[in-house]
Amino acid sequence: MSTAAKTAADRHDAGPFDEEFLRKLELLSVVSKRLLAGQFKAERRAKKVGSGIEFADYRGYVPGDDFRAVDWRAYMRLDRLILRLFEEETDLPVYIFVDASKSMGKRKLDYAKRVAAALAYVGLSNLDKVHMVVYADGVIEELPAQRTKSQIFNIFRFLNGVSSSHETHAGRAFHRFFGASRRRGITVVISDFFDPHGVGHSFDIVRYQRQDLLAVHVVTPEDAVPPLNGEITLVDSETEWNQDITITPALLSAYCDVFDEYCEEIERYCTLYGFGYMRTITNFPFEDLIMQVMRSGRFLS
Amino acid sequence: MTFLGMSQAMGWALLGATATAILVIFFLRIQHRRALVSSSLLWERVLERKKRRSLVEWLRRLISLLIALAIGLSLAAAFGEAEMGRSGREPRDIQLVVDNRPTMAAVMSDGRTRLAHALDRAGELLAGGSSADRFTVFDAMGTVVATATRDRDAVRDALVDIQPTARNLQLPLADEGVQTWLLTDGVGAASVPASVRVVGVYESVTNAGVTAFEIRPQPTDPYRYEAFLEVGNFSNDPQTVTITLRDxxxxxxxxxxxxxxGGLYRNTFDLTPLEGGPLRAEASVDGDGYPMDDQAHVWLPRTSDVRLTYVTETGGLNQVLGAVPHLDLTTITPADYPTVDLAAVDAFLFEGWAPQAVPQRDAVVIAPSTVSWLPAQSGEATDVGGFPFDGDAPLLRYVDLHDVAIARATVVDPLDAIVLAGTPEVPLIVTGLQPVRWLLFTFALDETDLAQSVSYPILATNLVEWLRDDAPAQSVGLGTVAVEIPNASVTEVNSGERVDARAIGDRTVFEINRPGLYMASSGGRAVPYAARLDGRGRSAVNASIFEGSDAELDSPPAARSLWPVLLAVAAVLLLLEGLTYHRRITV
Structure with a gap:
């Protein structure tokens, strides 16, 4: 199959990622390049003592260090062994985690897929390696690193096959994914963060792996303000937990307060550890969300 | 608590059932609709916070339950028409005696009669009584107006029918435990037993009234009348009383x-210049509050001569009739009878003969031939003596027939006629009203020694009076009047209004509730009756035991119906529940 034919076939398999979506991705790609211009090109840099050519810092010698990095001139002046540190230029991977638990439902999952695809497209456009991971109560499925822009259709196909299932246990999924040796990179988690095991707990795992984190919090209007009233039985979409309850305006107000507090908890955690946090609602245009992400500098920066 | 709308047991059962239903409903889990939420995570947090306020929630729930119970029980109690009374009180038997004597017709300063006020008080007593109480209502005569009942509406309906009547106060006997309440103006009520609770409806009124108005023949001439009038001032202040006499x-x-x-005016009036008919005396004073005694009526008998046409072949009665005063006698033979001018005749006297056609005037017939309008003749009786006679009949008043002997008399069948003398088998003097008023002597005057009797002139005089058929009205009091006229129609002379009357045997009975002149008519005979208050006691409207005292309504312990209040409470609680629900004060 020729490249053109394969591309056409890939586009045919785009599924929910229709032509309109693809046009928006192209636009985002152009815009992202403009936004990122003057920063870095195809690579990300990490403060890693290595074979780079750009001086980064000094530090004292400890046994085991490479003698080639010793600054002999400084030794002659100071009579101390001091190591010169260089930044090693390397491409950083982008890990995009899409929450596919039952709580996401179709609406949030579709939105999450679009956001994930868009971020992946932007990443591939900037020659980054993009890993796609679908998780729920563990890693459900992952797509190995994609490097070229043309591989976006692999991502589309991958995401097309995703449906919501299982309960949420992000910590288990992160633990399993990062249990394997993973290079430091940017971890994007797109989820509603309804994790009974705790969002902070799961983010801690990412943090311990020294990954940079961008949390994209997807909520529906119903999550924020449930359209409920009167005598109802609440049923959890994941656990089948149910509770008879009388919804009154006061109770609804209390729920809204709790919801806001919950979102603030997540945001506070992210702020505390220097992570990015974006909250979006499903009726918010995803391309505008991507632009906000770009402007925030939390992605590809 | 008692219930007007149902029995005690049913009332409590209703309350119990309502409370049970509310409790069951309150704790019953209603069918909730399912609502799928993304996660229970946040809802659990919300509920956890609610649990922290469990005491408050418990209180809220309790308050809500109490409000729901209060609403339900209020509605149930209202439905049962609950009322509060003294706890443990036994149902009472209460006799309400409404004084409806004439003085109760006195009009008080608000324009309403004492009787109307008494009925109001009776209504208050009824309203104040418990639903379990039984009420019996009597009037002043002790007549049961409403039999013992718990149906207060029926008692109220019966009270409306009570009207003033001229009777003395007669309290009903009361069994032990029966309360008797007398609603009265206190006039003539000094002898009321202490056990009777008296409710006063008294207020002094201005009154001047006619206490006596009678006519009587003058001693010198029984065909001339004089009237005696007595008027009194029964007000508490001096009054100028205008006395009027009108015909x-x-x-x-x-x-x-x-x-x-207390002053009286007495006078005697010569009525000779007046013609017969109704005569009325009036006593009027400014602000008179008691109209019952303001007028009195009499009937003045006709004073003109009786025009009697004597139809006879022999003229045997000319001598005795010629001596009777106020009689205009004309004697003719039977042959002249068809040419008689009826306009100049008040009555006929037929002797030994009677016309076949019914005469158009009252008729006295002596030993007639057989005619259809008189009782049929069936034979003869001879040597009749010592026969019975009705000495109270006007015709035979002061007449003694014990020694009268009759050689021969015609036996007639009296049928519906009245035998004044003789026996039903051998009637001697018979009277009837159909087809005209007639009087029949079944014997000829020459067959008896009646003419030799000392009673003969008296009988002749009585006969003329019988033909005159006009006498002073009989005095009757207010209330039930029975007249000895069968199946009479009764009218009030001045107004011409008919009075409901019913025939009882050979009497006619009717009710008179106000003074006036009444005429009972039957078969061409009319008898006047003058109804008036009987005596000064009836006019002494201020002779009350409450005069000068502060009489208060002695009301029984109130047992008020609660249902209007309960409905209001339920409405307020519903409103409160609605408001507090949205403020989360209740569940």
Whole structure:
């Protein structure tokens, strides 16, 4: 199959990622390049003592260090062994985690897929390696690193096959994914963060792996303000937990307060550890969300 | 608590059932609709916070339950028409005696009669009584107006029918434990037993009234009448009383008289110039509050001569009739009878003969031939003596027939006629009203020694009076009147209004509730009756035991119906529940 034919076939398999979506991705790609211009090109840099050519810092010698990095001139002046540190230029991977638990439902999952695809497209456009991971109560499925822009259709196909299932246990999924040796990179988690095991707990795992984190919090209007009233039985979409309850305006107000507090908890955690946090609602245009992400500098920066 | 709308047991059962239903409903889990939420995570947090306020929630729930119970029980109690009374009180038997004597017709300062006020008080007593109480209502005569009942609406309906009547106060006997309440103006009520609770409806009124108005023949001439009038001032202040005497033609006498409290005016009037008919005396004073005694009526008998046409072949009665005063006698033979001018005749006297056609005037017939309009003749009786006779009949008043002997008499069948003398088998003097008023002597005057009797002139005089058929009205009191006229129709002379009357045996009975002149008519005979208050006691409207005292309504312990209050409470609680629900004060 020729490249053109394969591309056409890939586009045919785009599924929910229709032509309109693809046009928006192209636009985002152009815009992202403009936004990122003057920063870095195809690579990300990490403060890693290595074979780079750009001086980064000094530090004292400890046994085991490479003698080639010793600054002999400084030794002659100071009579101390001091190591010169260089930044090693390397491409950083982008890990995009899409929450596919039952709580996401179709609406949030579709939105999450679009956001994930868009971020992946932007990443591939900037020659980054993009890993796609679908998780729920563990890693459900992952797509190995994609490097070229043309591989976006692999991502589309991958995401097309995703449906919501299982309960949420992000910590288990992160633990399993990062249990394997993973290079430091940017971890994007797109989820509603309804994790009974705790969002902070799961983010801690990412943090311990020294990954940079961008949390994209997807909520529906119903999550924020449930359209409920009167005598109802609440049923959890994941656990089948149910509770008879009388919804009154006061109770609804209390729920809204709790919801806001919950979102603030997540945001506070992210702020505390220097992570990015974006909250979006499903009726918010995803391309505008991507632009906000770009402007925030939390992605590809 | 008692229930007006149902029995005690049913009332409590209703309350119990309502409370049970509310509790069951309150704790019953209603069918909730399912609502799928993304996660229970946040809802659990919300519920956890609610649990922290469990005491408050418990209180809220309790308050909500109490409010729901209060609403339900209020509605149930209202439905049962609950009322509060003294706890443990036994149902009472209460006798309400409504004084409806004439003085209760006195009009008080608010324009309403004492009786109307008494009925109001009776209504208050009814309203104040418990639903379990039984009420019996009597009037002043002790007549049961409403039999013992718990149906207060029926009692109220019966009270409306009570009207003033001229009877003395007669309290009903009360069994032990029966309360008797007397609603009265206190006039003549000094002898009320202490056990009777008296409710006063008294207020002094201005009153001047006619206490006596009678006519009587003058001693010198029984065909001339005089009237005796007595008027009294029964007010508490001196009054100028205007006394008026009027007949059909108008006012015959009018004079203002100053009377001190309790003062009387007495006078006798010569009625000779007046023609017969109704005569009315009036006593009027400014602000008179008691109209019952303001008028009195009499019936003045006709004073003109009786025009009697004597139809006879022999003229045997000319001598005795010629001696009877106020009789205009004309004697003709039977042959002249068809040419008689009826306009000049008040009555006929037929002797030994009677016309076949019914005469158009009252008729006295002596030993007639057989005619259809008189009782049929069936034989003869001879040597009749010592026969019975009705000495009270006007015709035979002061007449003694014990020694009268009759050689021969015609036996007639009296049928519906009245035998005044003789026996039903051998009637001697018979009277009837159909087809005209007639009097029949079944024997000829020459067959008896009646003419030699000392009673003969008296009988002749009585006969003329019988033909005159006009006498002073009989005095009757207010209330039930029975007249000895069968199946009579009764009208009030001045107004012409008919009075409901019913025939009982050979009497006619009717009710008179106000003074006036009444005419009972039957078969061409009319008898006047003058109804008036009987005596000064009836006019002494201020002779009350409450005069000068502060009489208060002695009301029984109140047992008020609660259902209007309960409905209001339920409405307020519903409103409160609605408001507090949205403020989360209740569940």
């Amino acid at each position: 059909r033609s108008g006012v015959q006498f009018r004079r203002p008289v100053d009377l001190q409290p």
